[in-house]
Amino acid sequence: MPWQLLPASQYHQFHAACDTLNASGYNTPLLDSRFIHHLLTEFGTGQEVLAINGDINAPTALTLLLREKNVWSTFQPSQAPIGLWHSHPTASVSDLMQDLFSTLPGYPLLIGITQQDPDLLSRPNDQGHIRTLDYIDTARISVSESFEDYWSGRGKNLRRNVKRQKNRLQRDGITTRLEKSTLPSDVDEGVKDYGSLESAGWKASTGTAVHPDNAQGRFYSTMLKAFCETGDGLIYRYWYNDRLVATDLCIKRDKTLVILKTTYDESEQVTSPAMLMHYEVFKDIFDQQQIQRIEFYGRIMDWHRKWTNEIRTMYHINHYRWRLLPAVQSIFRRS
Numbered sequence: 001m002p003w004q005l006l007p008a009s010q011y012h013q014f015h016a017a018c019d020t021l022n023a024s025g026y027n028t029p030l031l032d033s034r035f036i037h038h039l040l041t042e043f044g045t046g047q048e049v050l051a052i053n054g055d056i057n058a059p060t061a062l063t064l065l066l067r068e069k070n071v072w073s074t075f076q077p078s079q080a081p082i083g084l085w086h087s088h089p090t091a092s093v094s095d096l097m098q099d100l101f102s103t104l105p106g107y108p109l110l111i112g113i114t115q116q117d118p119d120l121l122s123r124p125n126d127q128g129h130i131r132t133l134d135y136i137d138t139a140r141i142s143v144s145e146s147f148e149d150y151w152s153g154r155g156k157n158l159r160r161n162v163k164r165q166k167n168r169l170q171r172d173g174i175t176t177r178l179e180k181s182t183l184p185s186d187v188d189e190g191v192k193d194y195g196s197l198e199s200a201g202w203k204a205s206t207g208t209a210v211h212p213d214n215a216q217g218r219f220y221s222t223m224l225k226a227f228c229e230t231g232d233g234l235i236y237r238y239w240y241n242d243r244l245v246a247t248d249l250c251i252k253r254d255k256t257l258v259i260l261k262t263t264y265d266e267s268e269q270v271t272s273p274a275m276l277m278h279y280e281v282f283k284d285i286f287d288q289q290q291i292q293r294i295e296f297y298g299r300i301m302d303w304h305r306k307w308t309n310e311i312r313t314m315y316h317i318n319h320y321r322w323r324l325l326p327a328v329q330s331i332f333r334r335s
Contacts, residue, residue, distance in 0.1 A: 001053050002099070004052045004056060005049050008049060011036070014052070014056075014062065017057060022086060034226040037226075038222050039077055039079060039219065039223075040064070041222070047066060048064050049064070051063050051100060051103075053099070060096070061096050062087075063075075070108055070110075072108055072110070073111070073113075074113050074114050079219060079220075079260075081260075085121070094128070094319075101321070109321050115314055116314060118314070123317075130319055132317050134313050136314050137314075138295075138296060138300055138311070139307075139310060140294060140308065141293070142293055150282075154306065165275070175240075176276065177239040184229055187221055187233065188212070188221055191210065191224065191249070197246070200265070220249055220260075220261070235247065236248040236250065245268055245277075246265065246277040248261070249261045255291055255292035256295060257285065259294065278307065
């Protein structure tokens, strides 16, 4: 089937097609049109290309691409945990990439589909012009049992630390409180609170902290409002008495919840606010039994391993103009 190339500014016309394609296979909030639309709005450069395969109203595949000289890759701002590639589950990614390669203007050397989750898009075999590369290991929690059974399966150190820290706070007269905000009217305050905590930590010196007036702050505010309009946006805030100590920004679709960002009060030295918050968040999710998967995404850290044993490797897919190009690149990297 042929590919059509359009300016990414026309993406808003294909929200319904994008969501139908997502629902046919991935059904992940990270490929929801609301997430992608606001990514483009805040982080697009105007050079992005919208590529659509097949029937423009019911496409077989859809992606957003950026070009740097003769190399094309999926649109991938850091706020997007996976590369923005949709394809129907029955379609061959290798064939789609071959056809797309033939459609691109100029003299492309490579197309890269970045940061893919093997549970969403099966990893193709290395053959012909296709090569895949490991990206990072990431983790999830499956919600398939009671919280008591899940918690009893965690390591002794985690269970002991949570109990010890909760007892310490109780002895010190500190009452903990978890707030779950799901209304659009809650979002501005929630993102502002998130930014206040993050700006007080190490990210302030790097200029990467969320702030209501920067692109990150605007993205999370507008995107979360759009998700909250359908009950799919969540902001968790955790308090020690009247002091905010940790917060999560999350989105969900169907039975999957993605924790997009976590921050905490780095001045707290006695306890781990993020750990205690996640204990309460996960307990609530297990008790409600409305979510089947809690996705962390991002590079796996030691603290992830305390919460789950479910680990998988994300990957990139490259389609090269010449079959020998990957070998040549490897030689140059070693020299």
